[in-house]
Every structure is written in structure tokens, then in C-alpha cells.
Amino acid sequence: xxxxxxxxxxxxxxxxxxxxxxxxxxxxxxxxxxxxxxxxxxxxxxxxxxxxxxxxxxxxxxxxxxxxxxxxxxxxxxxxxxxxxxxxxxxxxxxxxxxxxxxxxxxxxxxxxxxxxxxxxxxxxxxxxxxxxxxxxxxxxxxxxxxxxxxxxxxxxxxxxxxxxxxxxxxxxxxxxxxxxxxxxxxxxxxxxxxxxxxxxxxxxxxxxxxxxxxxxxxxxxxxxxxxxxxxxxxxxxxxxxxxxxxxxxxxxxxxxxxxxxxxxxxxxxxxxxxxxxxxxxxxxxxxxxxxxxxxxxxxxxxxxxxxxxxxxxxxxxxxxxxxxxxxxxxxxxxxxxxxxxxxxxxxxxxxxxxxxxxxxxxxxxxxxxxxxxxxxxxxxxxxxxxxxxxxxxxxxxxxxxxxxxxxxxxxxxxxxxxxxxxxxxxxxxxxxxxxxxxxxxxxxxxxxxxxxxxxxxxxxxxxxxxxxxxxxxxxxxxxxxxxxxxxxxxxxxxxxxxxxxxxxxxxxxxxxxxxxxxxxxxxxxxxxxxxxxxxxxxxxxxxxxxxxxxxxxxxxxxxxxxxxxxxxxxxxxxxxxxxxxxxxxxxxxxxxxxx
Numbered sequence: 001x002x003x004x005x006x007x008x009x010x011x012x013x014x015x016x017x018x019x020x021x022x023x024x025x026x027x028x029x030x031x032x033x034x035x036x037x038x039x040x041x042x043x044x045x046x047x048x049x050x051x052x053x054x055x056x057x058x059x060x061x062x063x064x065x066x067x068x069x070x071x072x073x074x075x076x077x078x079x080x081x082x083x084x085x086x087x088x089x090x091x092x093x094x095x096x097x098x099x100x101x102x103x104x105x106x107x108x109x110x111x112x113x114x115x116x117x118x119x120x121x122x123x124x125x126x127x128x129x130x131x132x133x134x135x136x137x138x139x140x141x142x143x144x145x146x147x148x149x150x151x152x153x154x155x156x157x158x159x160x161x162x163x164x165x166x167x168x169x170x171x172x173x174x175x176x177x178x179x180x181x182x183x184x185x186x187x188x189x190x191x192x193x194x195x196x197x198x199x200x201x202x203x204x205x206x207x208x209x210x211x212x213x214x215x216x217x218x219x220x221x222x223x224x225x226x227x228x229x230x231x232x233x234x235x236x237x238x239x240x241x242x243x244x245x246x247x248x249x250x251x252x253x254x255x256x257x258x259x260x261x262x263x264x265x266x267x268x269x270x271x272x273x274x275x276x277x278x279x280x281x282x283x284x285x286x287x288x289x290x291x292x293x294x295x296x297x298x299x300x301x302x303x304x305x306x307x308x309x310x311x312x313x314x315x316x317x318x319x320x321x322x323x324x325x326x327x328x329x330x331x332x333x334x335x336x337x338x339x340x341x342x343x344x345x346x347x348x349x350x351x352x353x354x355x356x357x358x359x360x361x362x363x364x365x366x367x368x369x370x371x372x373x374x375x376x377x378x379x380x381x382x383x384x385x386x387x388x389x390x391x392x393x394x395x396x397x398x399x400x401x402x403x404x405x406x407x408x409x410x411x412x413x414x415x416x417x418x419x420x421x422x423x424x425x426x427x428x429x430x431x432x433x434x435x436x437x438x439x440x441x442x443x444x445x446x447x448x449x450x451x452x453x454x455x456x457x458x459x460x461x462x463x464x465x466x467x468x469x470x471x472x473x474x475x476x477x478x479x480x481x482x483x484x485x486x487x488x489x490x491x492x493x494x495x496x497x498x499x500x501x502x503x504x505x506x507x508x509x510x511x512x513x514x515x516x517x518x519x520x521x522x523x524x525x526x527x528x529x530x531x532x533x534x535x536x537x538x539x540x541x542x543x544x545x546x547x548x549x550x551x552x553x554x555x556x557x558x559x560x561x562x563x564x565x566x567x568x569x570x571x572x573x574x575x576x577x578x579x580x581x582x583x584x585x586x587x588x589x590x591x592x593x594x595x596x
Contacts, residue, residue, distance in 0.1 A: 036202040036342050037315065038276040039123070040195070040263060041334075043091070043206070044256055045084060045135055045213040048286025049308050050233075050293045051253045057291055059233050060250045064261030065312065068280055072314030073323035073361055077399075079330040079384060080283055082299060082306045082377040085110035085137045085160065087283040087331050088208065092118045092138065092149070094335030094354040098376065098431040101440075102138065105160045106457055106472040108440060111139035112149070117348055119335045120150025120204060126344040129198040132156065133191040134208035140458070141442055142449035147173055151206070155190040159457060160473035162210060163552030164539045165217040174449055182219050184209050184252075188259040192266045199270045202342075209259070212252035213287060215539060215547040222251045222258070223544060233291035236305075236404070240289040248544035249288060274316045277341060279334070281311040296405040302375040302382040302392045303405060315341070319361045328386055330373045333357050372420070374427050379435060383424050388413075390420035441492040441569050445499065450594040454489045454572070456587060462486040469550030476506075476553070480576065480584040487587060489572040493520070496567040498595045501525060503574065504555040504588040508534040511581030518560050518590070521570045525563045526577060529585060555588040562595070 050057050054066040054074070081087040085105045086097035093100050093116050101113035112118075120130045131153035132146045140158040142148050155172050162168055165183040169176060179186045191207045211218075226247035235241040260280065267273045285299045285306040286292055297303030311329070313319060318341070332354035339346040340356040359365040373384045380392035389397050389405070396410040396417045410417040444452045457472040463485030467475045477487055501518050509532040517526040537551040576584040 035275065036126070036128070036344070038195075038202055038272060039128075039204045039279075039338055039342065040191075040267075040276060041091075041206050041279045042260055042263070043088070043134075043208040044253075044280075044282040045208065045210050046284065046287035046299060047212055047253055047256070047282040047310075048290065048292045048298070048305070049282075049295070049310050050291045051212070051250065051286060052310055055293065055310060057233055059229070059231050059246075059291065060253055062253060062257040064257045064264060065280055067264070068260075068278060068312040068314045069322075071316065071321050072278070072312055073319050073325055075311040075325045075327075075329050077326070077328045077384075078281065078309050078311035079307050079328065079373050079375060080281070080309045081331070082284050082302055082375065084135075084213075084283045086377070088136075088138055089116075090331040090354075091334050092116075092120070094119070094332055094348070094352040095350065096332065096353050096374065096376070096431060098434040099350070099353070101434060101437065103435050103437070105137070108442065108458060110137055110160060111144045111440070114143055115349075117350070118150045119338065120146075120206070122150075122335070122339060122344055122346060123204040123342070124150050124152065126342075127202065128344075129153075129194075129201055129203040130206075131191070131194040131198075131203070132206040132208065133187045133194065134206075135159075135162075135210045135213075136208070140455070141444070141452050142174070142446045143443065145174060145449065148449070153194055156187055156208070157210075159455070161213055161471075161549060163215070163474040163550055164542065165210065165215070166542055174451055176453075182255075184211050184255055184259055188262055192263060195263070195266055195272070196270060199272060207263070208283075209256060211256055212249040214545070215543050215549055216245060216248035216252070216545040217539075217542040218248060218251045218255055218544065222255045223248065225254070226251045235289040235291060236294055236296070237289065242288060242545070245288045245545045246290040249286070249290065251544075277313065277315045277338065279311070279313045281331070282309045284309070294404045300377060302377055302380050304389065304399065304403070307375045313361065315361075320363060323361070325357075325360050327360055327368050328371065328373055328384060329357055329360075330354070332373075337361070372423055374424070376431070379432065381424050381428055381432075383420050383427070385420070388416055388420065390417060390424060394421065396420070439490065441490045443494060444491045444572075444592055445493045445495040445497070445565065445594045447495060447594065452592045452594075453589055454491070454591070455589040456487075459487050459489045462488065467550075469548075471549050473549070474552060475550045476555070476586055476588040478583075478586045480586070481579065481582065483576050483579055485576070485584075487574045489590070490569070491520075491572045492569040493565045493567050495594055496565065498562050499565050500593040500595060501560040501563050502591045502593075503558045503560060503585070504591070505529070505558045505585040506533050506535060506553050506555055506588075507583070507585040508532055511583050511585070513578070513580040514584040515577040516558075516560065516584065517575050517577050518563060519573045519575070520563070521566045521568070523564045523566065525561045527558070527560045529558060531558075553586070553588070555586075557591075558585070565592070
């Protein structure tokens with residue numbers, strides 16, 4: 001039934017376009033597409049504004065991304081969030097991330113509220129095929145999973161970062177799979193397959209690549225150029241820069257450029273270029289101190305260097321080649337903009353913070369009012385107008401005259417400072433209460449998505465158990481040495497019934513024999529570990545720079561058995577009834593599969 005329904009939606013959309021093509025439009029150029037335009041959005045992870053040659057960085061060559069700037073429009077001042085999950089939520093919903101419940105980057109705080117509407121849902125309802133390939137970072141379990149948020153096809157990882165970029169374990173439509181080769185290349189391969197498979201219908205293809213986020217891993221053929229490169233353009237304060245990290249980051253950016261080039265070539269081969277909107281941007285400022293046009297701040301900062309991103313958009317025949325857009329804009333604007341350009345019906349149930357940039361892109365703008373764009377992280381808020389930024393400490397900067405934010409003008413321009421401070425206070429009063437929201441449980445047990453993964457990232461260690469790293473994403477639990485130790489997950493079971501329970505574990509032969517129990521609301525099952533799995537740590541062999549994140553292992557499934565779970569919220573607890581060796585086991589995740 002799904003295919004006929006999609007076909008009907010597409011037919012209705014085409015009929016509407018046929019009528020609309022005979023009507024005047026304020027936003028779309030006169031040359032209407034023969035069908036709704038395809039959409040490709042490439043999102044880099046931790047690439048700074050200055051990491052590309054089109055912005056003047058002579059340390060790096062990014063000819064394919066540069067070509068988008070030549071053949072399309074480049075926004076001079078485009079703003080995202082200081083960190084990843086909030087930016088992704090703002091792109092997906094057209095709303096400030098706190099409105100949708102996204103207030104962190106791990107432990108469940110990265111999830112979008114379930115009543116948020118995503119850009120994929122709007123485009124899917126209009127007959128588009130929708131696919132996402134890469135780092136999701138807005139929720140893992142159904143109904144937070146990308147397949148539940150409007151994407152027909154998903155391949156990638158849902159966590160905030162990943163521990164190894166070569167042949168890693170990944171998620172394909174909710175099922176665990178093993179990636180092939182270098183992760184950014186593999187994600188691009190799947191995106192190109194999706195494009196080819198849907199070339200006869202309009203498609204929305206979201207490619208949130210995982211690089212240049214650490215760990216700093218990149219194939220030799222990209223790193224060789226930078227291994228001993230003389231990095232001429234340096235960070236604002238060169239003493240802060242780690243040159244080895246910079247070299248790895250730039251090599252990863254050249255790999256991104258190569259992959260963007262592959263996507264553009266595939267569009268050419270399929271004769272889809274003229275009717276495809278291609279977008280490129282990043283999710284925050286650079287993840288290290290390196291050349292970034294002299295701007296103040298980096299990833300995690302609400303200053304210009306932390307939130308200004310490159311933004312390029314190409315649509316031949318509709319957006320003028322080489323257009324330079326001076327008006328400020330941001331990730332919150334992309335949903336209304338793309339819906340406007342593609343004539344996708346947009347009737348949001350909630351207030352959108354973003355505005356359509358289509359008039360700027362198609363040259364039909366008559367007047368464009370000044371606006372405010374707010375930047376937030378961890379309770380710190382700054383605000384940007386076309387000319388000024390009031391930073392999170394109350395200092396005022398004229399970014400036209402002082403792009404490096406060196407001179408505080410709050411005392412010289414008290415009226416401007418007061419107006420922006422009042423707007424910031426109002427924004428804080430309206431949105432910051434979301435930071436105090438009570439933690440939500442992790443959902444388990446939906447018929448449409450029977451398998452639920454509960455990774456260590458979402459669990460809580462008790463007793464002597466600890467994480468493999470202080471950054472929860474991609475960690476595992478270790479040091480499980482006492483029977484009084486526990487690992488728990490706050491879960492809400494949607495469907496009462498029988499579940500197959502599996503622990504993804506590691507345990508050397510010398511420590512076999514631990515009896516492991518899983519319990520929830522009085523229901524318990526237990527099994528003894530009888531098979532060893534003692535894999536080496538992975539990741540260091542591929543790192544170009546010593547990492548901050550956890551290394552990983554190839555954890556294996558240990559079947560505990562079948563457990564009866566009652567519906568409702570409660571504590572899922574994993575404990576050991578006996579530990580004959582030095583430890584019970586190391587735990588990467590628990591998976592629960594609802595049985596028929």
C-alpha cells in the first residue's frame with residue numbers, strides 16, 4: 001500500500017506544479033523545473049569556516065566544494081550552533097534547538113521531542129523519497145530513530161561520535177551492519193546508491209558526514225600531502241595551535257571534498273544536475289585552534305568563530321552562479337527555504353524561528369529587514385544582527401568594522417547594547433527553562449521497530465563500574481568487579497510482551513563463569529558466560545593524533561534468554577549474581593527484541 005500512496009502524492013504534487021507554473025511567484029524564478037527539484041544536503045562535522053580554499057585557506061585545496069560557490073550562491077554570514085546535535089535539530093525542524101528539547105550531545109539530551117516535525121516528514125508527505133546517510137545525533141531508539149522521523153532509508157550511526165572510521169559497526173534501518181572501508185567514503189557510497197535508485201522521482205538526500213570530528217583518522221592517500229606540510233596560515237593565536245591536529249583535519253576536509261565531487265559527478269552521470277539543489281555547510285566552528293579567518297572562538301563558543309559556518313547552495317538556472325548573499329542567515333532557515341524552493345506544502349504545527357531565504361536566492365527580494373539570530377550553548381547566549389554581536393558576557397562588537405571582536409562598544413553604543421541585551425533576556429526567559437527539563441526515559445518495544453539498542457552511552461554505572469572514557473558517546477562499561485555493582489537504564493516499555501535479551505560483551509577466558517542477570521519490574525532472567533571474547537582495542541592503529549575519545553572493541557552478542565517485560569517506565573538493571581574471575585564482563589550495549 002505504501003508505494004501507491006507515495007505515487008498518488010507525487011501525482012497530486014505534479015498536478016499542483018502544473019497549475020502553479022502558470023501563476024506568478026514571489027520566490028521562484030520564471031523557469032520552472034519539469035518536476036520538483038531533488039535536494040542534497042551535505043553537512044560536515046566540526047569543519048570550520050576557514051577549512052576550505054574558497055574562503056581563502058591556502059593550506060588546503062577543496063575544488064569540488066569551491067565549485068558550488070562558483071556555480072551557486074555563497075552566504076557571507078551563516079550561523080549554526082556551537083556544537084553538533086543542536087545544529088542538526090535546528091536544520092531538521094526550522095526551530096531553535098531548545099524548543100525541541102535538544103539541550104546536550106549525549107545521554108539522551110541530544111534527542112528531539114517526538115512532537116517536532118522534521119524537514120524529511122514534510123518532503124516525504126509531498127511525495128519525495130527520503131534518505132539520511134551519516135551521523136544522526138538526534139536520538140537512537142524508535143521513535144527517535146531517523147526512520148521514525150521521516151527518513152525512508154538510513155545508514156550510519158546515531159551517536160554523537162564514533163570510535164573507529166574503518167569498517168565500523170553501523171546501523172542500516174535499525175539493524176546492525178558492518179561498514180565497508182573508510183566511513184565518510186562508505187556513507188557517500190550509500191548516498192549515491194540512494195540517488196541512483198530514486199533518479200526517476202524527486203528525492204531528499206541528507207548526508208551528515210562524520211568528519212573532521214575526532215578521532216582524527218583519514219586514509220593514507222589524503223594524509224600523505226599533509227604529513228609534513230608547512231602550514232602557513234595559522235590560528236589567531238598560533239601558540240594554541242596543534243599543527244599535527246591541523247594537518248589531520250585538513251586532510252579529512254580534502255577527503256570530504258573528494259566525496260562531494262563524487263556526488264556531483266553522479267548527478268552529472270544521471271543527468272540530474274540541473275534539477276537538483278545541492279547544499280554544503282558545517283555544524284559548528286572548528287574542533288581545534290587553526291586558521292579561521294582570524295575570528296574569535298572555536299567549537300563550543302558562541303562567538304563568531306564558534307558559530308559561523310560556510311554555506312553554499314547550487315541550483316542551476318534558478319540561483320545565479322557566483323551570487324554573494326550578505327544578509328545573515330542560519331540553520332533554522334533551511335526548512336522553510338527548501339520547502340519554498342521546492343513548493344512543498346509547509347503547514348507547521350508549531351512556530352518556526354527560521355524564514356525562507358528563497359527571495360534572496362532567486363533575486364526577487366524587494367526589502368530585507370534586519371533580524372536577530374541567537375546562539376546558545378550550555379546556558380550561554382549571544383545574539384547577532386546584520387552588523388553587531390552582543391556576546392554571552394554582554395560585550396558589544398561591530399562585526400563590519402571589527403570582525404575579530406577585539407573592541408567592546410557596549411559603552412559607546414548603549415542603545416544598541418541595551419536593545420540586544422533585552423532581546424537576549426527575553427530569549428533566555430522563553431527557552432532556557434528547557435535546560436531544567438526532567439530526563440526522559442529511553443523507549444523500548446515498538447511493533448514497527450522490534451529491535452531496541454541500549455548502548456552504554458545511555459546507561460548509568462553503579463558501584464565500581466565505570467565508563468571507558470569521560471565522553472559517553474561510543475563508550476563501553478568496564479571494571480565490573482563486584483556482585484554489588486550494577487548497570488542500569490531508565491526505560492519505558494511501550495508494548496508488554498516477551499523480549500529476546502542480548503548483551504554485547506567482551507570477557508577474557510580467565511574470567512569466564514560470571515552469572516549475569518537482567519531485571520525489570522520483578523521480571524528476571526540470568527545466564528552464565530561460557531564463551532570468551534577478548535578482542536584488542538581498535539582505533540589507535542588509525543589515529544593521526546592522540547585521541548580524547550574512547551577506543552573501541554569488537555563486542556560479541558551474549559544471549560541472556562527471553563524476558564517478559566511489563567509496559568511502563570522503570571529501571572532495567574544488569575547485575576552479576578556471581579563473579580568467579582577478576583571481572584564479570586565489559587559491556588557495550590544491551591539489545592531487546594520484541595517477539596511476536
